[in-house]
Amino acid sequence: MVPALLHRLSRQLSCLRTLQGRCRTFAALPQEANDHEEEKIKVTVNPYKLHRLDKGPETEVETSKSELLQMFRSMYTMRRMELAADLLYKQKLARGFLHLADGQEAVPVGMEASLDFDDSIIQSYRDHCTFIGRGGTVKEVIAELLGKVEGAARGLGGSMHLYKREHNFFGGEGIVGTHIPLGAGLAFAHKYKKDGHVAFTLYGDGAANQGQAAEAYNMAAIWQLPCVFVIENNHFGMGTADTRAAKSATYYTRGDYIPGVWVDGMDALSVKSATAFAKQYALENGPLMMEMDTYRYHGHSISDPGSTYRTRDEIQGVRRARDPIEHMRTLILEHEFAEPGDLKRMEKEIKKDVQRQIDEAKEGKQPPIEDLWNNIYVDPLGAKMRPMEIGLPKIQLPKGSGSAL
Secondary structure, three states: OHHHHHHHHHHHHHHHHHHHHHHHHOOOOOOOOOOOOOOEEEEEOOOOEEEOOOOOOOOEEEEEHHHHHHHHHHHHHHHHHHHHHHHHHHOOOOOOOOOOOOOOOHHHHHHHOOOOOOOEEEEOOOOHHHHHHOOOOHHHHHHHHOOOOOOOOOOOOOOOOOOEHHHOEEEEOOOOOOOHHHHHHHHHHHHHHOOOOOEEEEEEOOHHHOHHHHHHHHHHHHOOOOEEEEEEEOOEEOOEEHHHHOOOOOHHHOOOOOOEEEEEOOOHHHHHHHHHHHHHHHHHHOOEEEEEEOOOOOOOOOOOOOOOOOOHHHHHHHHHHHOHHHHHHHHHHHOOOOOHHHHHHHHHHHHHHHHHHHHHHHOOOOOOHHHHHOOOOOOOOOOOOOHHHHOOOOOOOOOOOOOOO
């Protein structure tokens, strides 16, 4: 009786935390009115391709005016943030590595429409938009790029290392493919705790060729872990086309004995339906492969112009035919949920809000010099350890930079 009651209370608290998190996700963005009695519509999405599955995600996806407008707002916010980050690097205000995801916004927005913050996500280094989807803010992203304490990792991680532990976002991993086994580990934790949640492990087509990916698939299948392996196939691993790097570029079949789904990753509603299916499948049956067919407009990183291994006509062709934001705009206008002028005004509001958060990030504080010694030594008893506490010599800092440590 008591354990059952405690379990119910735990689940209720979990739901409350999730609702609170959802409110914070877009706290910095103006909200459309959300009438719980509003009319639902069904939108037909592109067919899914299936591997070892008799039935896949629904192609008739239920949605509403408020959801479509929120998806548009979220994706446009991500787009403006990524373009602003590019400019900050070109102005030499931000340094280090930078991998932009403009063009791929439908993946995090669609996924979060079917998840809650008790589900775990781990991502590669192209992580800005995933962080926003997990409840992060533009200010936290930009502050991290600028090395400010207001950043997602207190200015110590940079672009590739964004985290939000309270919403089960575990990064942001800088080395290709190393986080894939960690995603299986997160799924193991969910199964061990029997909490009814799933781990989603996101990585690119380049990382899909890593040996540790195959090892993670094997362990996840043996233990029937609630893990969804999400390949964001933007078709280029750095400057190498997926068809040149892999004998088989049908990544949703890569699990062999693990079922898989190919998804139109440029359509947020298609991603939403596929994610709902994947979560339920993983809880009942174990791991699933999910290939998101998407595209990045920028090069691999800030040092890559992105036009030496593909033509500008190709990039513009994808923009015209498959851009996720323009596709969402078309849906909204077709169903008369807004007028063109309404969406233009929304875009202006978002640009203004993104710029406000960038300005606030620029005014942030740099980490104190003492942070050089933090997060290096760990006392298993939980006490904070610094070099002087374990007998290491003090370091004399350059004049004017602070006292010796």
